[in-house]
Amino acid sequence: MSGEATADDTMRITVENLRVALAGRDILAGVELIAAAGEITGLVGPNGSGKSTLLRTVYRHLKPQGGRVLLGERDLRSMTPAAAARHVAALPQERESDFEFTVREVVAMGRTPYQKAFAGDSAADRAAVLIALVQTGVEEHQGRRFATLSGGERQRVLLARALAQEPDVLVLDEPTNHLDVRHQVELLTLLRAQDRTTLIALHDLNAAASVCDRLHVLHEGRVRASGTPREVLTPALLAEVFGIRAAVLDHPLTGDLLIAVDHRTTAAAEVPAVESSGLRR
Numbered sequence: 222m223s224g225e226a227t228a229d230d231t232m233r234i235t236v237e238n239l240r241v242a243l244a245g246r247d248i249l250a251g252v253e254l255i256a257a258a259g260e261i262t263g264l265v266g267p268n269g270s271g272k273s274t275l276l277r278t279v280y281r282h283l284k285p286q287g288g289r290v291l292l293g294e295r296d297l298r299s300m301t302p303a304a305a306a307r308h309v310a311a312l313p314q315e316r317e318s319d320f321e322f323t324v325r326e327v328v329a330m331g332r333t334p335y336q337k338a339f340a341g342d343s344a345a346d347r348a349a350v351l352i353a354l355v356q357t358g359v360e361e362h363q364g365r366r367f368a369t370l371s372g373g374e375r376q377r378v379l380l381a382r383a384l385a386q387e388p389d390v391l392v393l394d395e396p397t398n399h400l401d402v403r404h405q406v407e408l409l410t411l412l413r414a415q416d417r418t419t420l421i422a423l424h425d426l427n428a429a430a431s432v433c434d435r436l437h438v439l440h441e442g443r444v445r446a447s448g449t450p451r452e453v454l455t456p457a458l459l460a461e462v463f464g465i466r467a468a469v470l471d472h473p474l475t476g477d478l479l480i481a482v483d484h485r486t487t488a489a490a491e492v493p494a495v496e497s498s499g500l501r502r
């Protein structure tokens with residue numbers, strides 16, 4: 222074997238013993254996971270379990286107090302920002318994009334890691350931007366100001382920017398937020414069709430079960446379970462981690478795992494409820 226890295230090496234993300242503290246409190250502790258090359262790896266977990274914190278550490282917005290994030294064999298923090306951005310693109314939950322820019326300009330920002338200062342757009346840049354605009358279905362909006370778009374349209378533009386970056390690894394924090402059901406399905410279909418390593422946080426467990434090759438369940442800053450959706454999303458785990466009652470079925474159309482949540486009773490509510498506060502209807 223030569224010492225040269227294979228494509229798979231540069232497409233795999235390994236999170237090693239990660240510890241992140243914010244405001245003096247450990248938010249993540251001892252987190253270990255792998256996002257394998259070309260697979261879709263999902264993060265699920267209740268509010269505040271640390272999903273965004275983990276993703277922000279992977280795309281280098283946060284510096285860990287301990288542990289490492291490796292791209293292949295290389296610590297991502299040892300790379301320059303531009304070099305890291307040529308490999309890893311993010312769709313963050315919070316959007317800091319400048320609302321004064323047009324859609325096309327926002328998407329074109331994805332090309333910055335490839336451009337020399339003052340060099341302007343190359344033909345490759347223009348092609349990548351156009352492909353991303355078309356893939357995400359926002360081509361028709363390209364002349365509009367980002368600020369004038371709906372929440373769902375903005376979300377798709379930010380995905381287009383990440384795709385225009387032509388990364389090996391896509392890091393997506395709740396990318397289906399604000400999207401209507403059809404656009405959710407289209408986005409997940411687009412992700413499946415990409416030959417990229419994808420690390421994605423999702424609240425919708427059925428979407429996660431359908432699109433993810435592997436899932437990691439975060440609970441209170443630790444990985445509580447890892448495996449295929451079928452291995453991980455059991456009624457017992459859903460009760461323990463999410464506090465919900467759910468039946469786990471096979472989807473009649475796709476054969477995917479289908480989680481039928483009891484929207485009337487939480488798992489905790491099965492034990493005797495706290496005494497009435499005396500409030501009357």
Ligand SMILES: Nc1ncnc2c1ncn2[C@@H]1O[C@H](COP(=O)(O)OP(=O)(O)OP(=O)(O)O)[C@@H](O)[C@H]1O
Pocket residue numbers: 243244248266267268269270271272273274275
């Ligand atoms: N800048 C910060 N300073 C202090 N605490 C923070 C900061 N950012 C996040 N936290 C805390 O870290 C914990 C994990 O937050 P995080 O956003 O990673 O969770 P999450 O799993 O993505 O949640 P959600 O599902 O609600 O998006 C929460 O308790 C949150 O309040």
